Amino acid sequence: MYVVLVDFVIKPEKAAAFAQAVSENAKASRAQEPDCHQFDVCVSPDEPTHFFLYEIYTDRAGFDAHLASAHFKSFDQLVGPWVATKKVRSLERIES
Secondary structure: OEEEEEEEEEOHHHHHHHHHHHHHHHHHHHHHOOOEEEEEEEEOOOOOOEEEEEEEEOOHHHHHHHHHOHHHHHHHHHHHHHEEEEEEEEEEOOOO
């Protein structure tokens, strides 16, 4: 499984709008992408501008399909100006 971790810091005045947009993107990903197995959206209770995404895909090709999807492209274009910082990490999950 291919795991993607994303840390966002969002401009304070856009945090609520980002929360809604990222939640909609996560729901669309889970519903429309057969290779998206998990897409969790988290926000820091102490820092409401800090968001964390935890995504699991079948493989890298599944994640690439996510990046090419219309809902992701729309989301990315919408929230791009709201992002102060963004850090993306990719991992492979070890099955136990």
